[in-house]
Amino acid sequence: MESILVLTHPEEGVLSKASLESITAGQELATQIGASLTVGVIGSATLPTVDGARLLVVEGEAFAQARFATDAAAAEALCRAASATIVLAPNTSRFQRVAAAVAHRLGGFIDTHITALKGENEGKIEATRWFYRQRVEAVVSRSQRPWILLVDAGTHTPFAGNSAAASVEKIAVAAPQTRTTVCGFRAPETGEQTIRPDAKLLFVAGAGWTKKQSDGQIHTEEAGKTILRFLGLTKASLGSSKSLVDQGGEGNSVLPFLTHMNQIGQTGATPRHAKGLSTCCHGEEPHVVGWRFISDRRAISLDPNCGWTRGKADVVYIADAFAVMDKLNALLEAK
Numbered sequence: 001m002e003s004i005l006v007l008t009h010p011e012e013g014v015l016s017k018a019s020l021e022s023i024t025a026g027q028e029l030a031t032q033i034g035a036s037l038t039v040g041v042i043g044s045a046t047l048p049t050v051d052g053a054r055l056l057v058v059e060g061e062a063f064a065q066a067r068f069a070t071d072a073a074a075a076e077a078l079c080r081a082a083s084a085t086i087v088l089a090p091n092t093s094r095f096q097r098v099a100a101a102v103a104h105r106l107g108g109f110i111d112t113h114i115t116a117l118k119g120e121n122e123g124k125i126e127a128t129r130w131f132y133r134q135r136v137e138a139v140v141s142r143s144q145r146p147w148i149l150l151v152d153a154g155t156h157t158p159f160a161g162n163s164a165a166a167s168v169e170k171i172a173v174a175a176p177q178t179r180t181t182v183c184g185f186r187a188p189e190t191g192e193q194t195i196r197p198d199a200k201l202l203f204v205a206g207a208g209w210t211k212k213q214s215d216g217q218i219h220t221e222e223a224g225k226t227i228l229r230f231l232g233l234t235k236a237s238l239g240s241s242k243s244l245v246d247q248g249g250e251g252n253s254v255l256p257f258l259t260h261m262n263q264i265g266q267t268g269a270t271p272r273h274a275k276g277l278s279t280c281c282h283g284e285e286p287h288v289v290g291w292r293f294i295s296d297r298r299a300i301s302l303d304p305n306c307g308w309t310r311g312k313a314d315v316v317y318i319a320d321a322f323a324v325m326d327k328l329n330a331l332l333e334a335k
């Protein structure tokens with residue numbers, strides 16, 4: 001019988017949405033193949049009770065910080081304590097850094113960016129992931145065990161938990177010798193945090209925001225204020241086209257809060273959001289390929305012949321985005 005371990009770590013004392021999604025993935029797979037389920041947590045957190053599952057925790061000051069040596073030791077210990085044959089973990093940067101090493105230490109195998117899991121009656125497990133910038137979907141099955149699978153966020157319903165106090169088994173791990181001391185966090189100086197993976201809406205700004213408008217002038221400052229006002233009102237995540245973020249390096253008028261981290265597309269990110277609103281963007285294929293996982297797509301463009309109108313969006317408003325967004329902001333504020 002397979003033994004499934006969902007490996008997680010808290011963020012600021014609680015399990016993140018991505019961790020809760022991995023628990024759902026573990027529960028669903030355990031039910032499908034009749035496997036046992038264990039949840040293993042690295043670090044202290046308020047933990048939900050997961051019906052029918054063991055709850056293992058590695059605690060202590062050394063394990064509270066993200067750091068390769070301690071995370072790898074804790075993850076390995078949890079896998080061994082759970083006798084795990086299948087390990088599901090959220091595809092966080094913390095686990096991306098250590099999961100391959102943990103697989104190697106256990107003599108196992110790893111696959112990343114898993115978007116779906118399916119268990120067959122006879123115990124066969126199929127994992128789905130995308131390749132070549134989300135253009136090719138593959139279904140992977142392996143006989144090697146343990147098999148570690150990093151699950152992408154936004155692919156499962158987050159585990160809701162129940163109110164019963166969780167009964168926790170503490171796993172003692174000797175803290176390995178470390179050469180790294182974590183002395184704090186330093187974020188890039190982009191001002192406001194605009195990338196919000198858990199947001200329902202993706203708002204994309206294209207290069208049109210910084211181009212000459214019908215009055216022959218550019219209005220970058222006004223564009224920046226309008227966009228930030230909308231983000232403040234909706235808590236949407238901010239994406240950008242490549243042309244817009246490239247402009248900063250070319251000495252052109254730019255929106256100061258945008259970096260290449262915001263870029264969506266073939267050479268950018270492929271985020272997951274329920275809805276997307278593209279503004280002042282032409283909707284060319286290398287950009288739209290990054291919209292693969294946006295379910296409801298809308299665009300505002302002046303060009304009736306843009307890529308969005310040619311089948312890439314559900315709704316296209318052929319209109320001036322400055323005017324539409326001002327009106328939208330006013331309606332949101334009035335609400």
Ligand SMILES: Cc1cc2nc3c(=O)[nH]c(=O)nc-3n(C[C@H](O)[C@H](O)[C@H](O)COP(=O)(O)OP(=O)(O)OC[C@H]3O[C@@H](n4cnc5c(N)ncnc54)[C@H](O)[C@@H]3O)c2cc1C
Pocket residue numbers: 205206207208209211213240241242243244263264265266267268269279280281282283284285286287290300301302303306319320321322
């Ligand atoms: C190998 C390769 C990889 C690439 N990777 C990426 C990638 O990852 N991501 C990406 O985005 N691009 C990528 N590109 C570039 C991509 O092909 C396009 O050049 C880019 O997406 C264009 O950006 P844009 O639509 O913002 O700008 P533009 O093409 O300049 O379009 C601006 C649009 O704004 C509209 N507009 C102007 N003013 C207004 C207004 N007031 N109201 C409404 N609309 C207005 C205009 O009508 C126009 O349609 C890649 C290209 C290559 C070759």
